[in-house]
Amino acid sequence: xxxxxxxxxxxxxxxxxxxxxxxxxxxxxxxxxxxxxxxxxxxxxxxxxxxxxxxxxxxxxxxxxxxxxxxxxxxxxxxxxxxxxxxxxxxxxxxxxxxxxxxxxxxxxxxxxxxxxxxxxxxxxxxxxxxxxxxxxxxxxxxxxxxxxxxxxxxxxxxxxxxxxxxxxxxxxxxxxxxxxxxxxxxxxxxxxxxxxxxxxxxxxxxxxxxxxxxxxxxxxxxxxxxxxxxxxxxxxxxxxxxxxxxxxxxxxxxxxxxxxxxxxxxxxxxxxxxxxxxxxxxxxxxxxxxxxxxxxxxxxxxxxxxxxxxxxxxxxxxxxxxxxxxxxxxxxxxxxxxxxxxxxxxxxxxxxxxxxxxxxxxxxxxxxxxxxxxxxxxxxxxxxxxxxxxxxxxxxxxxxxxxxxxxxxxxxxxxxxxxxxxxxxxxxxxxxxxxxxxxxxxxxxxxxxxxxxxxxxxxxxxxxxxxxxxxxxxxxxxxxxxxxxxxxxxxxxxxxxxxxxxxxxxxxxxxxxxxxxxxxxxxxxxxxxxxxxxxxxxxxxxxxxxxxxxxxxxxxxxxxxxxxxxxxxxxxxxxxxxxxxxxxxxxxxxxxxxxxxxxxxxxxxxxxxxxxxxxxxxxxxxxxxxxxxxxxxxxxxxxxxxxxxxxxxxxxxxxxxxxxxxxxxxxxxxxxxxxxxxxxxxxxxxxxxxxxxxxxxxxxxxxxxxxxxxxx
Amino acid sequence: xxxxxxxxxxxxxxxxxxxxxxxxxxxxxxxxxxxxxxxxxxxxxxxxxxxxxxxxxxxxxxxxxxxxxxxxxxxxxxxxxxxx
Numbered sequence: 139x140x141x142x143x144x145x146x147x148x149x150x151x152x153x154x155x156x157x158x159x160x161x162x163x164x165x166x167x168x169x170x171x172x173x174x175x176x177x178x179x180x181x182x183x184x185x186x187x188x189x190x191x192x193x194x195x196x197x198x199x200x201x202x203x204x205x206x207x208x209x210x211x212x213x214x215x216x217x218x219x220x221x222x223x224x225x226x227x228x229x230x231x232x233x234x235x236x237x238x239x240x241x242x243x244x245x246x247x248x249x250x251x252x253x254x255x256x257x258x259x260x261x262x263x264x265x266x267x268x269x270x271x272x273x274x275x276x277x278x279x280x281x282x283x284x285x286x287x288x289x290x291x292x293x294x295x296x297x298x299x300x301x302x303x304x305x306x307x308x309x310x311x312x313x314x315x316x317x318x319x320x321x322x323x324x325x326x327x328x329x330x331x332x333x334x335x336x337x338x339x340x341x342x343x344x345x346x347x348x349x350x351x352x353x354x355x356x357x358x359x360x361x362x363x364x365x366x367x368x369x370x371x372x373x374x375x376x377x378x379x380x381x382x383x384x385x386x387x388x389x390x391x392x393x394x395x396x397x398x399x400x401x402x403x404x405x406x407x408x409x410x411x412x413x414x415x416x417x418x419x420x421x422x423x424x425x426x427x428x429x430x431x432x433x434x435x436x437x438x439x440x441x442x443x444x445x446x447x448x449x450x451x452x453x454x455x456x457x458x459x460x461x462x463x464x465x466x467x468x469x470x471x472x473x474x475x476x477x478x479x480x481x482x483x484x485x486x487x488x489x490x491x492x493x494x495x496x497x498x499x500x501x502x503x504x505x506x507x508x509x510x511x512x513x514x515x516x517x518x519x520x521x522x523x524x525x526x527x528x529x530x531x532x533x534x535x536x537x538x539x540x541x542x543x544x545x546x547x548x549x550x551x552x553x554x555x556x557x558x559x560x561x562x563x564x565x566x567x568x569x570x571x572x573x574x575x576x577x578x579x580x581x582x583x584x585x586x587x588x589x590x591x592x593x594x595x596x597x598x599x600x601x602x603x604x605x606x607x608x609x610x611x612x613x614x615x616x617x618x619x620x621x622x623x624x625x626x627x628x629x630x631x632x633x634x635x636x637x638x639x640x641x642x643x644x645x646x647x648x649x650x651x652x653x654x655x656x657x658x659x660x661x662x663x664x665x666x667x668x669x670x671x672x673x674x675x676x677x678x679x680x681x682x683x684x685x686x687x688x689x690x691x692x693x694x695x696x697x698x699x700x701x702x703x704x705x706x707x708x709x710x711x712x713x714x715x716x717x718x719x720x721x722x723x724x725x726x727x728x729x730x731x732x733x734x735x736x737x738x739x740x741x742x743x744x745x746x747x748x749x750x751x752x753x754x755x756x757x758x759x760x761x762x763x764x765x766x767x768x769x770x771x772x773x774x775x776x777x778x779x780x781x782x783x784x785x786x787x788x789x790x791x792x793x794x795x796x797x798x799x800x801x802x803x804x805x806x807x808x809x810x811x812x813x814x815x816x817x818x819x820x821x822x823x824x825x826x827x828x829x830x831x832x833x834x835x836x837x838x839x840x841x842x843x844x845x846x847x848x849x850x851x
Numbered sequence: 852x853x854x855x856x857x858x859x860x861x862x863x864x865x866x867x868x869x870x871x872x873x874x875x876x877x878x879x880x881x882x883x884x885x886x887x888x889x890x891x892x893x894x895x896x897x898x899x900x901x902x903x904x905x906x907x908x909x910x911x912x913x914x915x916x917x918x919x920x921x922x923x924x925x926x927x928x929x930x931x932x933x934x935x
Contacts, residue, residue, distance in 0.1 A: 223886040420885040459902035557903035670915040
């Protein structure tokens with residue numbers, strides 16, 4: 139789910155691109171392109187890095203950097219977020235535009251989708267307008283051939299005046315040619331002489347007036363033409379851009395402003411209003427794209443997208459659209475629940491076998507009892523529980539989810555659900571950020587950058603926590619399996635319950651979004667454009683292996699970095715006694731009366747509080763608290779865990795309340811920090827904590843009270 | 852406008868194709884539509900509606916783009932005749 143240390147680390151949140159150059163001879167290569175053209179795949183095959191890829195626009199919202207070496211040259215590759223144009227309509231596009239314009243790179247590789255070249259040429263031409271050192275990477279060429287789209291790359295290269303390299307990054311085809319072309323451009327073996335677009339004669343006349351003056355002020359900067367065009371479009375942001383990046387304040391140049399006025403009056407004499415300049419420039423640009431496209435591309439099969447349309451006719455149809463979505467989600471849940479049982483049991487047998495060996499080892503060392511207890515019963519046991527409960531469901535769920543993602547299904551979900559989001563005055567792309575939330579809410583919160591309107595983005599940030607993440611999802615599965623799975627329809631019942639919980643999360647997302655739009659985040663829905671990319675055949679084997687590997691690393695990493703230290707702290711709390719009562723028991727006793735009101739007990743609520751660093755910890759803390767209080771139990775299966783819980787007074791109501799509270803309480807520490815960074819405000823972060831917590835408390839209270847009044851529990 | 856046979860893109864029936872004649876909007880939305888390649892005489896085909904009737908997916912220069920009725924309503928188009 140795009141969840142790497144890069145995408146959740148602190149460094150990515152600064153907005154600007156910081157390039158780490160280790161030697162002055164390093165060549166910087168920017169990788170630009172429309173969203174969803176396989177830029178990340180090209181990046182991965184060039185660098186061997188494992189940037190997560192997915193078939194939906196906006197996957198790369200933060201930038202990855204990687205290195206690669208070719209011949210005698212070291213390249214630093216920068217994966218720039220996808221953008222359709224350089225006019226920068228959203229925060230993330232602005233980052234891309236700034237880097238492409240002023241990023242101080244040696245070569246720009248523009249990745250274009252061969253199956254949809256006309257649309258991609260728009261960005262190619264805009265980049266060529268600024269930069270000469272460009273290589274066009276015509277990706278997905280095999281896909282295009284399959285659809286019988288033939289592209290005359292030689293002619294395209296001649297028309298554009300830069301190298302055009304057909305590639306199929308997924309299979310690695312053409313990647314060597316690509317890096318070779320980059321090498322030659324970077325070392326000036328080829329001098330590209332890129333196409334200059336000639337605009338309407340009146341526009342050209344006006345541009346000339348400004349450009350002359352600009353090239354004097356900016357000492358022959360390559361951007362003068364582009365800046366002149368922006369000035370004519372009355373895009374006033376360009377003043378700041380020039381000031382920030384080239385250190386020249388254009389407002390101070392009287393002559394330039396005079397020339398600008400003159401240029402505008404030339405336009406006015408020809409009946410061109412400043413508002414229309416942009417239209418004319420874009421129209422010229424798009425006509426050029428159309429012209430180049432018509433000269434270089436032949437499509438043999440007229441209905442090359444027929445299959446996609448047929449699939450869409452089912453997946454987004456009025457009758458089947460929503461049911462298919464729920465069935466697919468349910469199917470994934472079912473496979474996860476059904477499949478996780480056996481590896482979970484095996485893993486826990488294995489890890490507790492190691493625990494026994496560790497204990498023997500400590501005895502053999504003659505180490506003090508307290509040391510053994512701290513390290514083995516505290517640190518190791520927590521770690522073992524986190525790994526055995528969390529890992530199997532995640533290692534099954536994520537590859538399946540990634541398959542859907544790779545296929546291109548997720549944008550269809552956004553398409554299907556957009557109307558509901560619109561009714562809540564929010565954005566359909568929120569559906570995509572919710573999907574990312576499944577992986578990690580912190581990643582989901584960062585992903586909200588794909589939403590253009592700041593108001594809608596804030597709504598998406600504040601509600602992301604309603605999607606159970608990596609750390610909470612397996613807790614839900616474990617609780618369902620223990621308390622609600624009744625034979626003979628065990629897995630079906632579990633699946634439906636899990637689906638119910640997720641739907642509850644979705645309903646609350648909608649309700650909260652609506653509430654926010656009507657109160658503190660008032661506003662009307664902004665404009666919405668969403669690309670539905672072509673379906674692609676997922677590389678099943680590769681995804682499954684990659685995704686299992688990623689998840690394993692992720693879960694293990696979290697277990698070691700968070701669960702192990704937390705295990706230590708909790709063991710100490712449970713075993714340091716004051717007046718024969720442990721600190722843990724003191725705290726739990728304090729919380730108990732309140733916790734009873736919401737259907738839980740003091741230990742459970744304390745576990746949620748202590749689980750703030752990571753939600754994975756909640757169940758291990760509960761186990762350790764109970765185990766430390768009572769006799770030590772060997773916990774090697776869910777059935778034994780259930781016995782422990784039941785003997786501590788758990789009923790179905792407790793389990794249900796814990797599940798609801800798992801879905802709805804404060805976001806974990808990392809997510810809170812991320813929200814603070816993304817919104818830049820303590821106030822919004824506090825709200826992101828308060829909203830789900832309040833709803834969770836309220837629901838649990840109602841449920842517990844109702845069940846008790848009705849005598850059900 | 853009506854007598855010229857222009858209709859808003861949002862009224863274009865599914866499966867029909869039309870030619871863009873006018874963008875009835877300004878500012879950010881206009882820029883965004885232009886960036887999608889929607890200019891005068893661009894050919895657009897209405898492909899499918901979302902389950903709840905809105906947004907609608909359009910084929911714009913080979914890309915499938917979903918637009919809400921609010922945005923599509925600002926694009927005035929001249930539908931092709933039935934046989935095309």
